[in-house]
Amino acid sequence: xxxxxxxxxxxxxxxxxxxxxxxxxxxxxxxxxxxxxxxxxxxxxxxxxxxxxxxxxxxxxx
Numbered sequence: 902x903x904x905x906x907x908x909x910x911x912x913x914x915x916x917x918x919x920x921x922x923x924x925x926x927x928x929x930x931x932x933x934x935x936x937x938x939x940x941x942x943x944x945x946x947x948x949x950x951x952x953x954x955x956x957x958x959x960x961x962x963x
Contacts, residue, residue, distance in 0.1 A: 908941035 915934045922930050 906942065906945045908938045908945060911941055912938050 912934070915938070918930065918934055924930055
């Protein structure tokens with residue numbers, strides 16, 4: 902099964918926040934988009950690294 906990473910879903914849907922920008926700020930408001938994306942990417946990477954080898958399909962070698 903192929904599933905998109907949560908960070909990619911967030912980055913695809915969050916740029917609408919750039920259009921809202923009520924504070925006219927060039928650092929704080931964009932960080933609301935990228936900081937959660939970094940957190941989600943780190944979480945996905947950690948889950949991928951800690952997945953047991955038994956989760957691999959049969960016949961594939963690491």
